Amino acid sequence: MRAISSLTDTGPSALALLSRMIREEGRRHVPSYAFAFVCMGVTAAATGLSAYLMRDVINQLFVDRNQSAIIWLGVAVVAIYLAKGLGSYGQDTTMARIGNRIIAGVQTRMFEHLLRQDLGFFTGTHSTQLIAQNSFIAVSARNSLNLVVTSIGRDLMSLIALTTVMVVQDPLLSLAALVIMPPAVLGARYLTRRVRGVAQRQYEGSAQIVAALQETAQGVRVVKSFGLEEVMLQRMGSAIAHFQRAANKIAELASRSSPLMETLGGMAVAVVIIYSGWRVIAGGQTPGAFFSFLTALLLAYEPAKRLAKFNVDLNAALAGVRMYFDFLDSPTAEGPAEAAKPPLAVSAGRIAFEDVTFGYRADEPVLRGVSFVAEAGRTTALVGQSGGGKSTIMNMIPRFYDPDGGRVAIDGQDVSAVSLPSLRGAIAYVGQDVFLFAGTIRENIAFGHLGASEEDVVAAAKAAHAHDFILGFELGYDTPVGERGLQLSGGQRARITIARAVLRHAPIVLLDEATAALDSESEVAVQTALDELSTGRTTIVIAHRLQTVQRADRICVVEGGRVVEEGRHEELLARRGRYFHLHAMQFRDEGERRPGRQATA
16 A cells, blocks of 8 residues: 555665654754753763762762861752753753654644545555554654654763763773673664564554454444454454564564673673772772762663664664655645646536546456536436446546546536646535534534635525424534534434535535435435535436436436436436336336235236
8 A cells, every 4th residue: 555665675774764854854843952952961961070079079078088078069969960950851841842743743744645645545545554654653753853862962972971081080991891882782783673574563563453443433333233242352352462562572672782781781890890999909099080980880871771772763763754754755646736727617517528438457447438418507317237337437527536538527628637626616525425524513514615604504504404403402503413423313414414515605516325325204305405405506416216316407327337328317218228227127126125015917
């Protein structure tokens, strides 16, 4: 899928990914990063100074026994740790704010790119992958940048400050203590090569968990009706186990540097103790320098250990960054170039299909030279058996897909040559998958025309025959519709979507099986609302129930990706062709289902 790329594929190096991340996301936060660096510098300096003062503390306390010097040293230590605390606070809060801004920016940028994708992208990508990907990538982007900044600002500067103290106290011993660095770096390089594939498996497990949760919530009636609780539990358990194994593996790889660092660090401390102890006992050196050196060495251990596994942590974070840029670099069908095209100028609303061909996959054509005209201000119905291409034809008009050949024209203008906003602004769409957004009834109707007044919303509801049942709710137009509108009945949801379409005041109306899932009583009310919506507008309607389109101005029979018959209801029946057979078959089936039907000879 275009949304997800494998992290095991060859692609940009970690350095290239990081450089691009800094250019596109990091540089917007340079002032904040600069302040964080200053705070980190204060913290690092305070850490080094606290280690340095240990020499004077030990010498003044145990050698010179100077009471007044000890008091002043105590005051200095308080001041140093106060500065360190303030530096840490400034660093932590600033980095947290930067991280939150990065997450917000990345998620916004991804969502903008997502909105420019065509319908084929969404039909080919599971929604749970988009959800999991959005969160995973945003956190990865934050972690990668913050890791670089904290490693350089906090760990590296602290290590430099403490190393300086060590060199000042004993240059020769410092050189011996720092021999732990090369083996630690070599060990970390080995771990880096393995973390990338494990990060991919961790993301896949996370996506599977989201998928199991979403499908269970959305399909709970099916789950409970068919007793699928155990099946869903097994699917969730498998996804959690997959994620857990990957997370454990990453933790294991990230922790493998610890035994090496602990061993090497212990060796360095042992060397320092033996050598410095000998110099104090046999050489007469004051113990203050020894304790200062040892304190600096022990304090340097943690930042050195973090820097040793920096490359491992960075590559784990860059896993999501790689996916982020792969997604942003994927082509879009609805980019800025579309908005730059001239607007559609609708004079009458005449729609013409001219030898249109299309296939969702190569060598599998769905439309095979479709040609017909939907006259302005008239209703044109598309009928035929499922899979014939009716919905695909309708999807060509608002350019959910573009034809492979031929063209679709509105008032003589090729829809591919006009801007998408102007094209879709001229169309009101009502589908069989009645979708309402989370919010109130008023908000869902108002989506038809952003900025509509209260009077416009109410007028649209009245035109859709929805006003009366809306006022029957305690909160009226402020009634929450629930997730996907499930707190309302099917007929109520359908009439709200029709009100939304009415409010659009569009010259072209597309109705895709708008009454297919309704009971007879709801269908009558919704059909009445649809008739009012279609009046005076160019309307294309798809219907399986032929009785709902008998009054259409033109009926097109679609089979095998072609329009095989055209005409009015009476004309097509008189021809005794495909429409006649569809009509006879449908009404025969309805007659057989009608109770009390008498057998005829």
